[in-house]
Amino acid sequence: MDKPKKQRSRRAIVLLVTFPILVGLITLGTVIFHSLEEWTWIQxxxxxxxxxxxxxxxxxxxxxxxxxxxxxxxxxxxxxVGAGIMSLYGSSSVKKRVTKRSDESDLPTNQ
Structure with missing residues (x-):
């Protein structure tokens, strides 16, 4: 598998793993606070x-x-959890940029 496909695959995995965790945390908090405080679901x-x-x-x-x-x-x-997710997204983004710059520097120049 070439580098760009591997990077896209890694970012997709990060998203597929972290998004449900974030949704689960928000859902759990919503249910807990709804029952403890008798707030509306929106609140x-x-x-x-x-x-x-x-x-x-x-x-x-x-x-x-x-x-x-x-x-x-x-x-x-x-x-x-939020910091961990942001760290994963950040490192994925940085790796993407580094790979892109590395690939660009490997291209032959017309002189």
Missing amino acids: SFYFTVVTISTVGYGDVVPTNDTTRIVVSFFILIGVA
């Missing part, structure tokens, strides 16, 4: 996405100690 989803992305607008906040503890652990897990 729970919104809170989960804002929490995982570490934006934290503060417009939806936990109101009891149990949820605060769960949110603390959810933040740690969400940030770790």
Whole structure:
């Protein structure tokens, strides 16, 4: 398999592995916060996405100690998973650029 196909294949695998993990984490958070706080599904989803992305607008906040503890652990897990996913995407992107530049430098020049 040549390099470009191998790189595309690797990026596809990264996407196929990490996307379901991210969707699962968002789904899990939405269900947990919906049941603990009795928020609507939309509020729970919104809170989960804002929490995982570490934006934290503060417009939806936990109101009891149990949820605060769960949110603390959810933040740690969400940030770790998010950082891991971003690292995989970043390294894949960098490898793509390095390979492209390497291939371009191997091309003969017309002088």
